[in-house]
Amino acid sequence: MGEIEAEQGMWQVRPTTGLGGEARVPPDKSISHRAAMMGAIAEGTTVIDRYLEAADTLATLESLRAFGVEIDGPDGQGRVVVRGRPASRGGLAEPERPVDAGNSGTTLRLLMGLAAAHPIFWVATGDASLRRRPMGRVIEPLSRMGARIWARQGDRAPLAMRGGPLRAIAWRGPVASAQVKSAVLLAGVQARGVTRVDEPALSRDHTERMLPLFGVRLFAGPGWVELEGPQTLQGCHLTVPGDPSSAAFLWVAAAMHPGSRVRVSGVSLNPTRVEVLRVLSEMGAQVQVEPASPPSAPEPWGDVTVVGPERLRPFRIAGRRVPLLIDELPVLAVAALRAQGTSLIQEASELRVKESDRIEALARGLAALGAQVEALPDGLRIEGPQRFPGGVADSCGDHRLAMSLAVAALAGDGPSVVKGSRCARISFPGFAEVLDLLARAGGGRIEEAA
Structure with missing residues (x-):
């Protein structure tokens, strides 16, 4: 591994057959x-x-x-x-x-x-x-x-x-x-x-x-x-409650693997932040919410469990839903790889002016893992379900892309590498350790490269 790769970090990911356990995510x-x-x-x-x-x-x-x-x-x-x-x-x-x-x-x-x-x-x-x-x-x-x-x-x-x-x-x-x-x-x-x-x-x-x-x-x-x-x-x-945008990576990972069960405790239940749970529910995942706000909470929070279904349904996200999902759209695109049919994200050109051009960078990253995603001017089209072999994908220094690619790699058929993993610290310090513990339930691993 070269000096640049060592400085930017690299995850080695082994696929899992399922996820299980309880986790806490960083504060919002x-x-x-x-x-x-x-x-x-x-x-x-x-x-x-x-x-x-x-x-x-x-x-x-x-x-x-x-x-x-x-x-x-x-x-x-x-x-x-x-x-x-x-x-x-x-x-x-x-x-x-x-x-x-x-x-x-x-x-x-x-x-x-x-x-x-x-x-x-x-x-x-x-x-x-x-x-x-x-x-x-x-x-x-x-x-x-x-x-x-x-x-x-x-x-x-x-x-x-x-x-x-x-x-x-x-x-x-x-x-x-x-x-x-x-x-x-x-x-x-x-x-x-x-x-x-x-x-x-x-x-x-x-x-x-x-x-x-x-x-x-x-x-x-x-x-x-x-x-x-x-x-x-x-x-x-x-x-400050737990960040639902961080929890979304764990919820999606659970939803993509039938029978998986992941519980995230102490997370924000702000109605403008949990649209991702509504999408996962529409896709067929079982979502259980237990309110548990402490007195000093600025807004509602609680514990959320997601159970992976036998089959995921596709989705179409556009219009008024886009602002409520802008941080979760990359990982939802990953979830669509396991859905039975065509999923579509539209009217989301805002993704092109985030930490990276998240439309092009995600399409390239998933292609590097062997999956196929079509980049649109204002979104993405994903045909599912897909099997893909795994590979070496680059996060482009974007924390949400790095974590999305790791979730995708857990669903591949072979080992993968996600380059530029250190950027995940921007929003989710300890992400690899948390996801690794959950993925071990099905024989998966996510580790920092030595």
Whole structure:
């Protein structure tokens, strides 16, 4: 193995006949980002238990520290303490150096909304993948609110922003995007007047669920939310549930193998995050949900068991379901390899501007394992059921593709290798160890190459 491969990591995967057992997944990435950012502009102290200790969310903490926010932790057990810098304490400080968001689009886009109301100048950048991702859908509404933003090629990082007093706006984006909505709301809670966001379809609603925990008054309905600013956030205590987007890899792996039974405990049951369970149920998997929210939970959570059926049915995903499944679509495409018929993903061109072009990269990766997936301009077509021999696939440095390819490799007829596996740490540290324990029930293995 060469030096580059060793640095990027590599999984060796042996197929399994079934999966079984119970697992916990890392804390929710979306909730962790938002809790730290809201705490950064809140009066007093915010205590976050089970904060995700992964590359993306650690980039958020380091970015907030660059704005002068005092943060203790994480302490190895997931506790983070944030001492806010609200307007009464002078607000966010001007960073002395460029703010590095790493690979995290959520970090950069939400920071732009958070800092837009503060009279400071700052520069933001990220890794090569993030610098390729478009920021125009955030730049446009924040500019209308009064922020001044300069970006490479008009909408790419590195970018620079000068914030200041903001005016409220009514905003309707061309596509449903929880990141854009959240950026506008974080700016709007600090602006004067009523800020309203309307979306063409429902997207993740973590921001509008969490703001009231910090004392913010708002009104929301399906596809819309509005609030009147400025309002001062108040620090609070919250516990982060397990991430359903991480759990999706384990649920899909179970669904693909008849008789498999995998239980994931303590995971978010937010209705805008569990569409993947509805799809698996429609495909024929047995899904059992046991609610179990602790008092400090910002939203519902519980334990979810998925049992693999004898036969999987195909699916068609398009339209309003796409924003609710945008992170799970790659692994659902993998599930379709075992379905009896043609599965179709459409109207999902957003996949092309993620950490990689997930449409082309997934099609190439599955082809390298011997499976056939047709890349469409806005999605994927998968004919099933397929048998494939296994092979050597490349994650293209995309954490969700790496994990999706590992799930696919477990269903192959022979051993496989997934290159670039280390990127899984971006959202799911310890993924290989968790999946390995479940796959051993059927003789499978997933191990880091020596």
